[in-house]
Amino acid sequence: MKIKNICCLGAGYVGGPTMSVIALKCPEIKVTVVDLNESRIAAWNDENLDNLPVYEPRLAEVVGEARGRNLFFSTDVDNAIDAADMIFIAVNTPTKTYGEGKGMAADLKFVELCARQIARIAKNDKIIVEKSTLPVRTAETLQTILDSTGNGVKFEVLSNPEFLAEGTAIEDLFNADRVLIGGQQTPEGKEAIQSLVDIYAHWLKPEQILTTNVWSSELSKLTANSFLAQRISSINALSALCEVTEANVDEVANAIGTDSRIGPKFLKASVGFGGSCFQKDILNLVYLCRFFNLPEVADYWEQVIILNDYQKYRFAKKIISSLFNTVSDKKITFLGWAFKKDTNDTRESAAIYVAEHLIEDGAQIHVYDPKVPEAKIKADMRYLWELKGFTEQKIEAKLNQIYVYSDPKEALDQAHAVAVLTEWDEFKTYDWENIYIKMYKPAFVFDGRNILDAEKLTNIGFRVKGIGKG
Numbered sequence: 322m323k324i325k326n327i328c329c330l331g332a333g334y335v336g337g338p339t340m341s342v343i344a345l346k347c348p349e350i351k352v353t354v355v356d357l358n359e360s361r362i363a364a365w366n367d368e369n370l371d372n373l374p375v376y377e378p379r380l381a382e383v384v385g386e387a388r389g390r391n392l393f394f395s396t397d398v399d400n401a402i403d404a405a406d407m408i409f410i411a412v413n414t415p416t417k418t419y420g421e422g423k424g425m426a427a428d429l430k431f432v433e434l435c436a437r438q439i440a441r442i443a444k445n446d447k448i449i450v451e452k453s454t455l456p457v458r459t460a461e462t463l464q465t466i467l468d469s470t471g472n473g474v475k476f477e478v479l480s481n482p483e484f485l486a487e488g489t490a491i492e493d494l495f496n497a498d499r500v501l502i503g504g505q506q507t508p509e510g511k512e513a514i515q516s517l518v519d520i521y522a523h524w525l526k527p528e529q530i531l532t533t534n535v536w537s538s539e540l541s542k543l544t545a546n547s548f549l550a551q552r553i554s555s556i557n558a559l560s561a562l563c564e565v566t567e568a569n570v571d572e573v574a575n576a577i578g579t580d581s582r583i584g585p586k587f588l589k590a591s592v593g594f595g596g597s598c599f600q601k602d603i604l605n606l607v608y609l610c611r612f613f614n615l616p617e618v619a620d621y622w623e624q625v626i627i628l629n630d631y632q633k634y635r636f637a638k639k640i641i642s643s644l645f646n647t648v649s650d651k652k653i654t655f656l657g658w659a660f661k662k663d664t665n666d667t668r669e670s671a672a673i674y675v676a677e678h679l680i681e682d683g684a685q686i687h688v689y690d691p692k693v694p695e696a697k698i699k700a701d702m703r704y705l706w707e708l709k710g711f712t713e714q715k716i717e718a719k720l721n722q723i724y725v726y727s728d729p730k731e732a733l734d735q736a737h738a739v740a741v742l743t744e745w746d747e748f749k750t751y752d753w754e755n756i757y758i759k760m761y762k763p764a765f766v767f768d769g770r771n772i773l774d775a776e777k778l779t780n781i782g783f784r785v786k787g788i789g790k791g
């Protein structure tokens with residue numbers, strides 16, 4: 322089937338960039354991205370491209386070219402579903418916060434609602450594409466819901482997980498290592514797979530487009546994220562050993578990364594990985610393994626999360642113990658709040674958890690992040706404390722321990738310590754001599770990303786503590 326009209330449910334970090342690139346590369350296909358969130362859609366339609374709801378290098382350029390031509394953002398979900406031959410589901414699939422599987426399983430209620438809405442609206446045959454990250458065998462559930470309307474419409478469900486990383490989304494989409502398309506191995510399933518292959522073939526080579534059965538595709542996405550996160554937890558585990566043995570974790574990473582069997586990527590020790598997906602997807606994998614009665618496999622993967630929590634806690638503890646065992650009423654400046662550089666996304670950012678530990682010890686947290694506004698930072702902390710069941714009064718009191726700045730100089734002025742939580746490039750270019758003069762002494766720098774020149778800072782007079790350095 323030659324696709325002429327695509328609809329995508331969910332205009333978030335995945336739906337927005339992926340559909341913008343498809344629209345850019347396939348000018349003959351009309352692409353409509355819909356969302357229930359009106360303000361998000363309004364931001365996607367904002368004339369000023371600096372106001373797009375997702376910050377990604379080069380995204381504004383892509384949207385600027387395709388929007389209004391064959392790329393549209395709308396809240397009219399029903400009409401977009403009706404008109405489409407192919408519907409991508411790119412809605413959120415967070416960890417469940419209630420009931421069966423709470424804290425572990427993926428919450429599929431948004432995906433299920435999409436399937437029900439499609440089943441209700443569709444009048445002609447459609448291809449449904451799972452773009453959201455889903456537990457293996459979700460396609461079966463979707464197919465059951467879609468097929469139970471009895472209106473004779475035929476649906477083919479494909480799995481097409483997304484591998485882009487935030488901060489490099491456009492680059493990743495333009496030059497994907499691979500795209501993965503899973504479908505039923507029936508003649509109709511194979512035809513649907515080919516329709517999606519044809520779309521990606523507008524800009525990717527045939528060898529970059531992998532096709533599999535639907536279950537392998539679903540499981541490959543969870544597996545890829547688990548392997549990536551496992552590498553970070555592995556190097557972070559060793560960073561703790563480096564700190565007590567005077568080995569240097571960056572040197573160790575380089576030494577092992579030059580072995581072509583290991584490879585150099587994803588070996589950067591840090592304050593801990595964040596982002597909306599690694600933790601959620603591993604928890605989901607662990608839940609699935611327990612569900613299928615594989616406790617040893619579940620325990621193995623769960624350790625990746627346990628180690629990551631330990632790393633964030635260890636960083637906060639090091640700040641407290643270095644500052645003479647208390648940070649009560651001390652000004653601790655956080656450089657960065659986003660979970661990595663070049664994104665405004667803060668979901669599961671290590672900064673949130675480090676801040677929580679320090680606030681618990683009485684610290685005043687002063688934050689500067691070039692892309693994250695005050696409202697977002699406070700909302701992140703509020704969400705965490707609400708989940709813990711804190712009273713409104715307690716939450717308000719804790720929020721008063723957080724100060725957010727749009728000028729890094731003000732954030733750093735008269736601080737007792739600086740903690741680098743995100744690896745934004747601009748932090749490396751600051752006038753550290755001047756910052757030192759204006760800080761309380763001894764002036765501490767805790768580099769949770771190992772991006773600053775520790776030798777230079779030490780020569781200025783700072784007490785510098787990186788990750789995995791003795």
Ligand SMILES: NC(=O)C1=CN([C@@H]2O[C@H](COP(=O)(O)OP(=O)(O)OC[C@H]3O[C@@H](n4cnc5c(N)ncnc54)[C@H](O)[C@@H]3O)[C@@H](O)[C@H]2O)C=CC1
Pocket residue numbers: 330331332333334335336355356357358361398411412413414431434435452453454455483484485486487597598
């Ligand atoms: N953020 C990332 O870098 C990546 C995310 N993923 C996966 O993609 C999925 C989406 O992730 P994000 O884009 O980050 O989430 P997001 O939260 O940024 O966006 C999801 C959007 O879906 C909308 N939505 C929910 N229900 C809807 C419905 N019934 N109809 C229309 N819109 C609806 C929400 O309002 C929200 O704007 C998740 O499953 C995630 O695991 C996969 C690869 C990368």
Ligand SMILES: O=C(O)[C@H]1O[C@H](OP(=O)(O)OP(=O)(O)OC[C@H]2O[C@@H](n3ccc(=O)[nH]c3=O)[C@H](O)[C@@H]2O)[C@H](O)[C@@H](O)[C@@H]1O
Pocket residue numbers: 454483484485486487488546549553586587588589590591592593594595596597598599660661662
């Ligand atoms: O499913 C998803 O959501 C996506 O998850 C990750 O992408 P993302 O979370 O956007 O960003 P990463 O570059 O993977 O970084 C994740 C976290 O790990 C940290 N990290 C990364 C690499 C490293 O060596 N060390 C390290 O601490 C980053 O700072 C960040 O906090 C994967 O890299 C994507 O392939 C996947 O599509």
